[in-house]
Amino acid sequence: MALGKYFSDIFSVGKSIGIGMGITLKYFIESLLFKKHTCTIQYPREKDVIPERHRGIHFLETEKCVMCWKCADICPVDCIYIEGVRGADGILAGGWRGRKATLAKFTVDYTVCIFCGLCEEPCPTQCIHLGPDYDYHATDRRMMEKNLLTDAVYTEEDEMFVQWARQENERLRALAGQAHGGAGAKEGSG
Numbered sequence: 001m002a003l004g005k006y007f008s009d010i011f012s013v014g015k016s017i018g019i020g021m022g023i024t025l026k027y028f029i030e031s032l033l034f035k036k037h038t039c040t041i042q043y044p045r046e047k048d049v050i051p052e053r054h055r056g057i058h059f060l061e062t063e064k065c066v067m068c069w070k071c072a073d074i075c076p077v078d079c080i081y082i083e084g085v086r087g088a089d090g091i092l093a094g095g096w097r098g099r100k101a102t103l104a105k106f107t108v109d110y111t112v113c114i115f116c117g118l119c120e121e122p123c124p125t126q127c128i129h130l131g132p133d134y135d136y137h138a139t140d141r142r143m144m145e146k147n148l149l150t151d152a153v154y155t156e157e158d159e160m161f162v163q164w165a166r167q168e169n170e171r172l173r174a175l176a177g178q179a180h181g182g183a184g185a186k187e188g189s190g
């Protein structure tokens with residue numbers, strides 16, 4: 001009895017494997033001869049069609065950005081970094097003008113971004129987007145920070161804009177402090 005079950009199990013398993021392999025062979029021959037059921041492509045020479053709603057690498061419509069930080073605030077993994085100046089009167093050579101600010105840094109760190117798309121939601125000017133590009137890769141983690149202002153990897157040279165923005169912010173704060181102090185002194189004397 002037990003021996004009968006033993007051989008019946010072997011037969012049953014063998015039959016299942018035979019059916020499975022038969023289906024695989026059928027698909028293999030059909031894809032080879034008739035290009036049916038083909039589900040692999042010769043990447044990177046061939047690229048798949050990306051659906052419109054795909055959430056890939058970000059791009060920014062810089063001129064529309066008002067530097068409100070809402071996208072950075074909502075990001076669940078804090079991987080958006082923004083720096084810039086509001087009301088700067090100096091010209092930042094090679095700088096990027098948003099609607100209400102001069103942007104010095106706007107990057108996304110793709111070592112942590114989870115492509116959730118939340119950063120698009122609160123943007124008041126709808127200027128940050130997750131685009132169709134998906135093959136962002138690097139051999140060094142430092143190259144995984146994309147500068148959305150240049151559409152390239154963020155580099156040490158880009159840091160000079162941040163330095164400029166910080167100095168400019170300090171200058172503007174000092175000016176505002178002086179103006180405030182002057183107004184206070186007038187009020188005190190009056």
Ligand code: SF4
Binds near residue numbers: 080114117119
């Ligand atoms: S897609 Fe999500 S994780 Fe990536 S930057 Fe936007 S909010 Fe952050």
Ligand code: SF4
Binds near residue numbers: 065122125127
């Ligand atoms: S939410 Fe939009 S406008 Fe505000 S900083 Fe982000 S991209 Fe710029």
